[in-house]
Amino acid sequence: MKEKLSVPREMEHCMITRAKLISLLAVCLIAFWGTSAWAKIKVEGDAAFQTQVQQCFDRYQKAGGEAAQILANLQDPKHEHLIKDYRAIRTKAEQQIENALNNQDNQNILDLIGIDKSKTDKWLNLIAKPEKNSTIPRRPRDAVPTSFQAFGERGTGRGSGTTITVDPGYGGELAPGVRADFCSTLIHEMTHAREMNDGVANPSPDPATHTKITEINATTVENRWRAANGLSQRPTYSGDKLPPTAFAFPIGQFEAERQRIEKLVNQSNNAYGELGKMLDQLIQEAKDKAAEIKAALDKIVATVPSSESVQNAVNKVKEEADTLVKLAQAVQDPADQVCKFAEYIANERDPKSRDEMVQAAKMHLKNAEEAFKKATDQVKTLKKASASAGKEANETKNKIKQAIKDTKALVSKLEAELKAATAAAEKKVEQSVEDVTKPGKEAEQAATALSKLIDQTIALGAFNPAQIGQMQAVKDAVNTAVGTLKTFAAALKPVGAATKAQGIADELKKKVTDQSNDLDSKKDVPDNLLKEAGDKVTSATDAAGKAEDNLKHARTCLDKVLKPGTKTTLHGYIFDSKSNKPISGATASASGNISVSVPSGGAGTFTLTGIDLGTVVNINVSAKGYRGRFKSVKVVDEDPLVNFALEPGKGSGSAKLTGTVVDKETGKSITGAIVSVEGQTATTGVGGSFSIGGLPDDTLVPVKAEAKGYSASSRGVKLTKAETTPITIALWPEIKELNLTWVPANPALNQSVNVTASVFPRRAGVPIRVSVSGTDKFYKSQVLTTDANGQVFFFVPGAQTKGTTDTLTAEVVGRPFKKTDSYVFKG
Missing domain, CATH: 2.60.40.1120 (Carboxypeptidase-like, regulatory domain)
Structure with a gap:
C-alpha cells in the first residue's frame, strides 16, 4: 500500500525557497518505513552503481567481523532488501514537485514531502514568502545528507524488509574535516536495515544527546568502520553530539599503521645506504678524472709567459711620461714671466728701463722656447717607449691566446669523455632513484595522514587520558621515524630536472672551468697594462699641449707691447653633431670688439678678420633645420680656431x-x-x-x-x-657722439695722465680702443668696455723729456666713430 512520507526533526530546520524546494530530497533526510517481500538483497541501478555497491560488499566480507555480520543478516531470505540509486528517484521527485509548484497545488506539495498537517500553515507561508526564510535556522553543516536513506515501517517493533536509497556521487562534508565516504555511508544505512530486519529499531531520542537511538547505533557502526579503514570518525549526527560509546578506539589500526611506516622508513634508509656506496664510487671516479685533467692543464699553464716583461716596458713608458710632464711644466714659469714683463713694458716711459724690460722678457721667452723644445724631444722618446711596450704586450698576448686555444681543445676532449661517463652514471642512478625515493615519500605521506587522523580522533573527546596517551605515543613514534629519513647528498644536486647524476659531471667541469678561467684572465693582463700606460701617455700629451699654449700666449703678450695694434683672424668650423658632416649655408654673427656676419662656406668654415689679440668675441651661429649655438671666445693666440656642433631639430x-x-x-x-x-x-x-x-x-x-x-x-x-x-x-x-678728455690738461714732466673716453647716448658694454703714441717712441693701446655711464679710463705714464707730445686716439670698435687729440709735457 501507499505510505505517507514523514519528516524527521532535522528537516524542520531546512531553509525552503522555491529554487531549493526542487532539490528538497537532496537537502533533507526522508525516512520511509514500509513493508516489502523480496527474498534477498537486490541492487537497482546502472552497471557502475552495481559495481560500486559490490565493491563495498567485497570489502565487508574481507574485513570480517561486524560489517560481514550485517551483510549476512540482510541476506537472510525471510526478508527482502533493495539498494537503489538515489539519483533516479530524485529526478522523478523533483519533476513532481515542479509540476505541483507550477499548478500552485500547495496541498499536493505537502503530500509529496509528507509534512504533518499541524505544520501546514507554517510550510505554506514559507513557500509563499521565501524572503522570510532568514528567520528559520539553517540546517547544521554536519547533518547527514539525504543521499543516504533507509525506508521501513516506522516504530512497529516488527521485522521488515527495507529499501536503501544511496547517491554514489555525493562527496560533501559531514563535519569539519570529515567527508562522506560511500562504503561508510552504506554500512550506516545497512545497520538501520538490520535493526528493522530484526525488529529492534528504536527511533526514540537519547535523553542525553537528543539524537535518535537508532541513529546513534548506525553512526557507531559507521565510526568503527571508518576507524578500521583510516578515516576520520563523525563527531556529530545532524548537528547533535554523539555519546562516547559511538566512537571506536582505533589503537590497533594506529599501531599497525605505525609499524608499516617504520618499515617503509627502514626500507628507504637502507636503499639510501646502497645508493650512497654507488655514488661514492662514481664521485671517486670523477675526482680521479679531474686530477688527470688538472695535471694536463697545469702543464699548459706552465708554458704561458709571465707579463713581467710587459710590466717593465710599461714602467718605462710611465717614467718617460712623467719626464714629459715635468718638462712641459717647466714651460709655464718663464712664459708667465714674459706676460708680467709685458705689463711692465706697457706702462714704462723711460727708454732705458723699457729696453731692459724688453731684454728680460725676451730672455724668459727664450727659456720657455728651450724648455718647450726639450718637451717636444721627450714626446718622441715617449712615443718610442710606447711602441716598444705595445710590441712586447702583443707578443705576450699571442702566446697566451695559443695556450687558451690548446686548453679549449683539451676541454672539448674532456667534454666528450664526461658525456660518456655522465650517461653511464645517469643510467645507474636512474635505476636506483625510484627505489630510494618511493618508500620514503610514501612514509612521509602516511605519517602526515596518520598524525592528522590521530589529532581528529583525540579531538572527539570520547577517550580517557590513558587512551589519549597511547594515541599520542603512536604519533610521536611515527614522527620520530620519519625524521630519520635520509636525503640526497650534495653530489646529486641536479643541474636539470632530468637526472641527479649530472652533479658528477658538474664537479668535473667545474675543476676544468676554474683552470680555464684562470688562464683566460691572464690574456687581459697585457691590455690592462697597456691601458695604464695609455692613460699616462694621454696625461703627458695633454701637458705638452698645454705647454705649447703657454708658449703661444707668452709670444702674444710680448707682441702686444712690441707690435701694438696686432690683429688676427678667427677661423670657425660648423658641423652636424650627429653625423659630424659640415653644414653649408650656416651664419656666424660676431659682436664684442667686432660686429660682422659671415656665412659659412660649403665646407662649413667661416673666418672673422680684424680681431684684436686679447679681446673677447661673442659668436652666435645658426643654420636652417638646426638649433643655434652661442659662445664667448677670448682671442689670446694668432689664428684661433672655434668649433660649433649644431643639433638637428629646429x-x-x-x-x-x-x-x-x-x-x-x-x-x-x-x-x-x-x-x-x-x-x-x-x-x-x-x-x-x-x-x-x-x-x-x-x-x-x-x-x-x-x-x-x-x-x-x-x-x-x-x-x-x-x-x-x-x-x-x-x-x-645708436651711438651719436664719441668724446675724449684727459687730466691734467697740461701735464708736467714725469706726471701721469688719466684719459677718459665716453659715448653719447651713454650706454654700457661698448668696446672702445684707446691708444697713445708719444714722440719719445712710447706706444700703448688697449680695448676697453664702457661702464654704466658710457665711459672707459686709460692710464698713461709721464714722459721724462720736455716737450714730448702724446697723440691720443679713441675709436668705437666696429663703428665709424673715431676721435684724435694730443697734449705736450712741459718742463
Whole structure:
C-alpha cells in the first residue's frame, strides 16, 4: 500500500525557497518505513552503481567481523532488501514537485514531502514568502545528507524488509574535516536495515544527546568502520553530539599503521645506504678524472709567459711620461714671466728701463722656447717607449691566446669523455632513484595522514587520558621515524630536472672551468697594462699641449707691447653633431670688439678678420633645420680656431618665447624690431611685442634683437617644455657722439695722465680702443668696455723729456666713430 512520507526533526530546520524546494530530497533526510517481500538483497541501478555497491560488499566480507555480520543478516531470505540509486528517484521527485509548484497545488506539495498537517500553515507561508526564510535556522553543516536513506515501517517493533536509497556521487562534508565516504555511508544505512530486519529499531531520542537511538547505533557502526579503514570518525549526527560509546578506539589500526611506516622508513634508509656506496664510487671516479685533467692543464699553464716583461716596458713608458710632464711644466714659469714683463713694458716711459724690460722678457721667452723644445724631444722618446711596450704586450698576448686555444681543445676532449661517463652514471642512478625515493615519500605521506587522523580522533573527546596517551605515543613514534629519513647528498644536486647524476659531471667541469678561467684572465693582463700606460701617455700629451699654449700666449703678450695694434683672424668650423658632416649655408654673427656676419662656406668654415689679440668675441651661429649655438671666445693666440656642433631639430619642441622690445633709455616699446631665435624670426608690432613657438624644450638658446637706429643685442634664454617664457629685450640707441678728455690738461714732466673716453647716448658694454703714441717712441693701446655711464679710463705714464707730445686716439670698435687729440709735457 501507499505510505505517507514523514519528516524527521532535522528537516524542520531546512531553509525552503522555491529554487531549493526542487532539490528538497537532496537537502533533507526522508525516512520511509514500509513493508516489502523480496527474498534477498537486490541492487537497482546502472552497471557502475552495481559495481560500486559490490565493491563495498567485497570489502565487508574481507574485513570480517561486524560489517560481514550485517551483510549476512540482510541476506537472510525471510526478508527482502533493495539498494537503489538515489539519483533516479530524485529526478522523478523533483519533476513532481515542479509540476505541483507550477499548478500552485500547495496541498499536493505537502503530500509529496509528507509534512504533518499541524505544520501546514507554517510550510505554506514559507513557500509563499521565501524572503522570510532568514528567520528559520539553517540546517547544521554536519547533518547527514539525504543521499543516504533507509525506508521501513516506522516504530512497529516488527521485522521488515527495507529499501536503501544511496547517491554514489555525493562527496560533501559531514563535519569539519570529515567527508562522506560511500562504503561508510552504506554500512550506516545497512545497520538501520538490520535493526528493522530484526525488529529492534528504536527511533526514540537519547535523553542525553537528543539524537535518535537508532541513529546513534548506525553512526557507531559507521565510526568503527571508518576507524578500521583510516578515516576520520563523525563527531556529530545532524548537528547533535554523539555519546562516547559511538566512537571506536582505533589503537590497533594506529599501531599497525605505525609499524608499516617504520618499515617503509627502514626500507628507504637502507636503499639510501646502497645508493650512497654507488655514488661514492662514481664521485671517486670523477675526482680521479679531474686530477688527470688538472695535471694536463697545469702543464699548459706552465708554458704561458709571465707579463713581467710587459710590466717593465710599461714602467718605462710611465717614467718617460712623467719626464714629459715635468718638462712641459717647466714651460709655464718663464712664459708667465714674459706676460708680467709685458705689463711692465706697457706702462714704462723711460727708454732705458723699457729696453731692459724688453731684454728680460725676451730672455724668459727664450727659456720657455728651450724648455718647450726639450718637451717636444721627450714626446718622441715617449712615443718610442710606447711602441716598444705595445710590441712586447702583443707578443705576450699571442702566446697566451695559443695556450687558451690548446686548453679549449683539451676541454672539448674532456667534454666528450664526461658525456660518456655522465650517461653511464645517469643510467645507474636512474635505476636506483625510484627505489630510494618511493618508500620514503610514501612514509612521509602516511605519517602526515596518520598524525592528522590521530589529532581528529583525540579531538572527539570520547577517550580517557590513558587512551589519549597511547594515541599520542603512536604519533610521536611515527614522527620520530620519519625524521630519520635520509636525503640526497650534495653530489646529486641536479643541474636539470632530468637526472641527479649530472652533479658528477658538474664537479668535473667545474675543476676544468676554474683552470680555464684562470688562464683566460691572464690574456687581459697585457691590455690592462697597456691601458695604464695609455692613460699616462694621454696625461703627458695633454701637458705638452698645454705647454705649447703657454708658449703661444707668452709670444702674444710680448707682441702686444712690441707690435701694438696686432690683429688676427678667427677661423670657425660648423658641423652636424650627429653625423659630424659640415653644414653649408650656416651664419656666424660676431659682436664684442667686432660686429660682422659671415656665412659659412660649403665646407662649413667661416673666418672673422680684424680681431684684436686679447679681446673677447661673442659668436652666435645658426643654420636652417638646426638649433643655434652661442659662445664667448677670448682671442689670446694668432689664428684661433672655434668649433660649433649644431643639433638637428629646429622648431620641433613645445616651448614658446614671447616678449617685448623696448628702448633702453626711455623704456618705450620699439615697433618693427626683428627678433631671431633658433633660425626663426618675428617682427614686433605696435607695443613692441613678439611671439615665436616650436622652440626646443629645456634648452638655453641665443636670442638676438635688432632695430633701425639701435644697436643689436644678444642674450641667452632658458626655455621650458610646453611652457611660454616671457622676456623683455632693451636696445641701446645708436651711438651719436664719441668724446675724449684727459687730466691734467697740461701735464708736467714725469706726471701721469688719466684719459677718459665716453659715448653719447651713454650706454654700457661698448668696446672702445684707446691708444697713445708719444714722440719719445712710447706706444700703448688697449680695448676697453664702457661702464654704466658710457665711459672707459686709460692710464698713461709721464714722459721724462720736455716737450714730448702724446697723440691720443679713441675709436668705437666696429663703428665709424673715431676721435684724435694730443697734449705736450712741459718742463
